[in-house]
Amino acid sequence: MTEKIAVLGAGSWGSMLAEILNENGHEVRLWAHNPAQVQEMNEKHTNQKYIKNFTFSKSLKAYSDLKEAIDGVDDILFIVPSQATRSVAKQVNQILDQLNIKPYIIHGSKGLETGTHERISQVLEAEINPKNRKTVSVISGPSQAEAVAKHDPTLVTAASEDLPSAIHFQKLFMNDYFRVYTNNDIIGVEIGGALKNIIALAAGALYGLGYGDNAKAALMTRGVAEISRLGVSFGANPLTFTGLSGMGDVIVTATSRDSRNWRAGYQLGKGKQLDDIVKDMGMVIEGVATSQAAYDLAQECGVEMPITEAIHSVLNKQETVQEAINKLMTREGRSEIG
């Protein structure tokens, strides 16, 4: 089955997912809002700012006109930063009002919207009229774009409340280096993907301060515990958090030097100011905005999330990283389970 697919967002992950789909034989249209980036992709087949030293397939075409990118497609994949998804979805909906198509929608963004605290599938469902689309799904899991570029064997999850839609995307993406599982727990998959970025910030900060493997293992394990607590309070399946989009993504993002969130945390641990880190990174650090949304949600729902609170207070300059660690370590003793 070959399909026409629009990929919206040509950063590290959008361009790499577009390359996978293109290699799988689909007709892929990669949309970027920056015309210079479209020109670079079409003329040099590179995307140097986002994926260094990688040459994309010549058959992968980039577009700067959103309507041209979407017209006639079977599927639309949203891969812009979480906080930009709503504005892109509004534009897409207006265009779909004028076209006679009803595509499947999927996204690969890992964040929660600040203010509304919505998951990205909720944003897409709200902004794209059901008459203009089929279901909304997510693709998530441990998948640094730089490693996918090297065909590192990578396993991810496609999730939708509608299992046939998840299977639809499993078939589109699967190949011999990119293996896709399915899950109908979209809440758990999205919450795991979004909140692991907070744990990655914390892991980088610990390393920046010089702490080692015990601290890293403790952080990852208790990180999954608190992500799971929040997710379960929204009806997620606790087992999802032991899987690829939960523990799997915590492991890769909290250990990979390719992770922007880990690198940002490392610099925080070294004492660099957040504004400078964000400016110098030049790519999205999802954990920064998502730590605010997760902190607000935890307060609203009465869910205990000590690591999220610690990162929130460090990012808001209420505590240093060392002070936050001291507070975490001297909390009252707890039972591990429950």
Ligand SMILES: NC(=O)C1=CN([C@@H]2O[C@H](COP(=O)(O)OP(=O)(O)OC[C@H]3O[C@@H](n4cnc5c(N)ncnc54)[C@H](OP(=O)(O)O)[C@@H]3O)[C@@H](O)[C@H]2O)C=CC1
């Ligand atoms: N990189 C990775 O390995 C992975 C990333 N993800 C997730 O994918 C999502 C995207 O990340 P990634 O590709 O890495 O991010 P990048 O920062 O690498 O790229 C983001 C892209 O989105 C574009 N963009 C930003 N704002 C807008 C907007 N308002 N409208 C249209 N386009 C916009 C940027 O263009 P410009 O810079 O020109 O503004 C850029 O092309 C994130 O949620 C991330 O968590 C998930 C798995 C792996």
Ligand SMILES: O=C(CO)COP(=O)(O)O
């Ligand atoms: O989500 C990712 C890998 O699974 C990418 O993480 P970063 O955004 O921290 O690079």
